[in-house]
Amino acid sequence: VPRYPLYTREEVGRHRSPQDRIWVTHGTEVFDVTDFVELHPGGADKVLLAAGGALEPFWALYAVHSQPHVLELLREYKVGELSPEEAPPAPDATRDPFAGDPPRHPGLRVNSQKPFNAEPPAELLAERFLTPNELFFTRNHLPVPAVDPSSYRLRVEGPGGRALSLSLAELRSRFPKHEVTATLQCAGNRRSEMSRVRPVKGLSWDIGAISTARWGGVRLRDVLLDAGFSEEREGEWHVCFEGLDADAAGAPYGASIPYGRAVSPAADVLLAYEMNGEELPRDHGFPLRVVVPGVVGARSVKWLQRVAVSPTESPSHWQRNDYKGFSPCVDWDTVDYTTAPAIQELPVQSAITHPRPGAAVPEGELTVKGYAWSGGGREVVRVDVSLDGGRTWRVARLTGERPVPGRAWAWALWELQAPVTAGAELEIICKAVDGSYNVQPDTVAPIWNLRGVLSNAWHRVHVTVSR
Numbered sequence: 001v002p003r004y005p006l007y008t009r010e011e012v013g014r015h016r017s018p019q020d021r022i023w024v025t026h027g028t029e030v031f032d033v034t035d036f037v038e039l040h041p042g043g044a045d046k047v048l049l050a051a052g053g054a055l056e057p058f059w060a061l062y063a064v065h066s067q068p069h070v071l072e073l074l075r076e077y078k079v080g081e082l083s084p085e086e087a088p089p090a091p092d093a094t095r096d097p098f099a100g101d102p103p104r105h106p107g108l109r110v111n112s113q114k115p116f117n118a119e120p121p122a123e124l125l126a127e128r129f130l131t132p133n134e135l136f137f138t139r140n141h142l143p144v145p146a147v148d149p150s151s152y153r154l155r156v157e158g159p160g161g162r163a164l165s166l167s168l169a170e171l172r173s174r175f176p177k178h179e180v181t182a183t184l185q186c187a188g189n190r191r192s193e194m195s196r197v198r199p200v201k202g203l204s205w206d207i208g209a210i211s212t213a214r215w216g217g218v219r220l221r222d223v224l225l226d227a228g229f230s231e232e233r234e235g236e237w238h239v240c241f242e243g244l245d246a247d248a249a250g251a252p253y254g255a256s257i258p259y260g261r262a263v264s265p266a267a268d269v270l271l272a273y274e275m276n277g278e279e280l281p282r283d284h285g286f287p288l289r290v291v292v293p294g295v296v297g298a299r300s301v302k303w304l305q306r307v308a309v310s311p312t313e314s315p316s317h318w319q320r321n322d323y324k325g326f327s328p329c330v331d332w333d334t335v336d337y338t339t340a341p342a343i344q345e346l347p348v349q350s351a352i353t354h355p356r357p358g359a360a361v362p363e364g365e366l367t368v369k370g371y372a373w374s375g376g377g378r379e380v381v382r383v384d385v386s387l388d389g390g391r392t393w394r395v396a397r398l399t400g401e402r403p404v405p406g407r408a409w410a411w412a413l414w415e416l417q418a419p420v421t422a423g424a425e426l427e428i429i430c431k432a433v434d435g436s437y438n439v440q441p442d443t444v445a446p447i448w449n450l451r452g453v454l455s456n457a458w459h460r461v462h463v464t465v466s467r
């Protein structure tokens with residue numbers, strides 16, 4: 001006879017707010033932690049991320065929880081157990097092309113399930129300089145390919161019809177290992193702010209289509225030179241990449257970068273097999289992906305199968321007919337994709353990760369936190385923060401690793417402390433300046449574009465101050 005009532009996961013999932021009570025599970029036990037939320041040493045917002053579901057995936061990210069006193073504390077809040085028949089439903093692999101996709105972290109904010117597109121919650125986005133792999137934003141256009149690492153070969157088309165076919169073992173043994181800490185940002189990051197001006201076509205990303213990892217692999221440069229290419233090549237050339245993911249018509253995901261960037265030792269372009277010291281996760285391109293630091297995420301082709309050098313850009317839809325910027329006057333009837341260059345280096349960007357829009361923050365000392373980044377290796381030299389809608393400004397403190405000038409591939413994290421008084425309404429703004437003194441536009445309307453890309457206006461967050 002069970003001493004506690006039995007619940008299904010679905011029933012637990014209905015308890016996600018203080019009104020409905022906040023329930024979580026650990027193992028097969030169910031806890032009502034509503035009264036603990038405000039007492040949590042890691043902050044109330046963090047517990048809420050796990051509301052209605054399992055604690056384990058979140059605790060796996062924060063080792064402080066693997067201490068006996070944490071479980072003892074949790075036990076005080078036990079209200080039930082999971083029904084023994086609770087088992088995850090088996091996906092139907094024969095009908096659904098996405099049935100073979102990998103499992104994902106429940107804390108991700110999902111913009112689209114199939115294909116899978118998701119961003120880390122703002123509360124966790126800039127908690128750490130390196131984004132944990134499980135939380136790194138994912139931007140997939142197609143199902144995740146299943147790759148057998150033992151039979152995998154990378155094909156590199158060399159000059160004069162010669163080609164290299166490289167196994168993973170050959171890639172690791174023939175070329176020196178190179179590591180780079182780099183931020184990837186999707187062209188559509190912060191698109192949701194642009195669609196508030198006028199609707200745009202695309203996934204509704206908030207501020208989290210950006211993440212940072214330490215990538216390990218081989219330099220693309222070394223592989224191209226080994227294939228017989230030389231450092232100097234006269235005329236216009238592009239290095240084209242193809243992924244193993246293909247659409248219904250068989251066309252693979254593809255993209256290209258200019259030849260000069262691909263062979264430049266200072267550009268640090270990688271064929272990466274490691275992410276934050278681990279094997280590349282399936283969602284991020286297992287077993288091998290391109291990482292083009294300082295350049296829009298779309299060129300960092302995942303599940304890489306083929307590299308070729310061509311006098312024209314990649315013929316891929318995503319190179320030629322997407323990921324380009326246009327004037328606000330261009331609409332879907334008038335757009336001509338041949339008239340605009342493909343996005344490569346991205347403009348300067350920043351966003352506030354704490355506090356969140358609409359929050360009630362306590363009076364006293366407020367900490368504002370966020371990220372800032374610029375394309376092309378241009379370092380963030382300053383972040384300005386206003387608490388009064390832009391009338392007065394303060395300079396935030398940059399945290400994290402300081403970059404090599406000109407090769408600042410990773411974001412800067414920043415924070416600012418300021419006193420705030422009860423009853424005040426704050427319009428918090430951040431704006432970053434990069435090493436070329438590029439700045440962000442103050443509003444989004446003048447940079448609106450039909451595809452909702454390059455959304456980098458000042459980030460604004462309204463909050464109230466409570467007693």
Ligand code: HEM
Pocket residue numbers: 024033036040041042043046047048049050055058059062064065067069070073074
């Ligand atoms: C810290 C309990 C959920 C993130 C702690 C500590 C306890 C605790 C006791 C302090 C540990 C120590 O320093 O010895 C709990 C309980 C939870 C819960 C009982 C569920 C009801 C979460 C979730 C997250 C989280 C879901 C993340 C999404 C953190 C972080 C810290 C922390 C980041 C460290 C704070 C710091 O060191 O400044 N938690 N936690 N916790 N927790 Fe949780």
Ligand code: MTE
Pocket residue numbers: 136137138139140141142184185186187242243244245253254283284285296297298299300301302303
């Ligand atoms: N590569 C392949 N093969 N297929 C894809 O769908 N998406 C691109 C790029 N590389 C994509 C790809 C886009 S638009 C972005 S922003 C980045 O991968 C995202 O990388 P991530 O999912 O590891 O964050």
Ligand code: MO
Pocket residue numbers: 139185186187188297298
């Ligand atoms: Mo992207």
